Amino acid sequence: MKEIGKKHGTLSPCAACKLLRRRCAQDCVFAPYFPADEPQKFASVHKVFGASNVNKMLQELPEHQRSDAVSSMVYEANARVRDPVYGCVGAISSLQQQIDSLQTQLALAQAEVVHMRMRQFVSTSNAGTSSPENLPPAAAASSKFMPSQAKSLFCVDMVDQANMAESLWSY
Numbered sequence: 621m622k623e624i625g626k627k628h629g630t631l632s633p634c635a636a637c638k639l640l641r642r643r644c645a646q647d648c649v650f651a652p653y654f655p656a657d658e659p660q661k662f663a664s665v666h667k668v669f670g671a672s673n674v675n676k677m678l679q680e681l682p683e684h685q686r687s688d689a690v691s692s693m694v695y696e697a698n699a700r701v702r703d704p705v706y707g708c709v710g711a712i713s714s715l716q717q718q719i720d721s722l723q724t725q726l727a728l729a730q731a732e733v734v735h736m737r738m739r740q741f742v743s744t745s746n747a748g749t750s751s752p753e754n755l756p757p758a759a760a761a762s763s764k765f766m767p768s769q770a771k772s773l774f775c776v777d778m779v780d781q782a783n784m785a786e787s788l789w790s791y
Contacts, residue, residue, distance in 0.1 A: 635662040640671055649678045653690040661694055668697040 636650035637643065639662055644651060654662040665674055674693065678686050700707040 632656050635659040636666070636671065636674075639663060639666060649675055653678070653687065664697040664701050665690075665693050668700045669693060 633642075633644035633656065634648055634651040635654040635656050635658055637648060638656060639659065650662065654665075669677075677689060677693075681689055696708050699711055703710040706713070
């Protein structure tokens with residue numbers, strides 16, 4: 621058991637024993653993981669899992685895995701306190717939605733970059749030539765069908781994707 625403080629020759633009980641109002645023994649399974657100065661840690665774990673279940677889980681694990689198990693139980697218990705229905709799954713789902721949203725934003729930004737590069741390519745190509753026959757096929761198709769002033773920045777022309785991707789990532 622950790623010696624947090626001494627009161628008149630006795631050891632201070634761990635947070636688990638203090639909450640359960642029992643004497644903290646020398647071989648207390650909770651003491652290394654639930655110190656007396658962190659009572660909220662055991663309180664949330666006890667509320668979700670129960671002291672008996674936590675005790676059983678810790679005793680069934682080898683000592684080198686107990687710390688990780690306690691960390692997981694504390695995380696899950698705190699998530700369950702915040703969201704009693706979904707717990708950790710709710711947090712993971714929320715993060716997955718954020719990832720999906722950010723991937724969509726990234727794809728739109730990449731499409732905008734490609735479109736702007738194509739517009740720049742077409743405008744620099746048109747400055748030196750007056751006919752679409754002298755342009756590469758992708759630029760000629762873009763300049764024939766859609767004038768650059770009328771297009772939105774989020775539209776992407778149907779152009780030769782292989783050549784465009786090559787130029788996009790070569791900078």
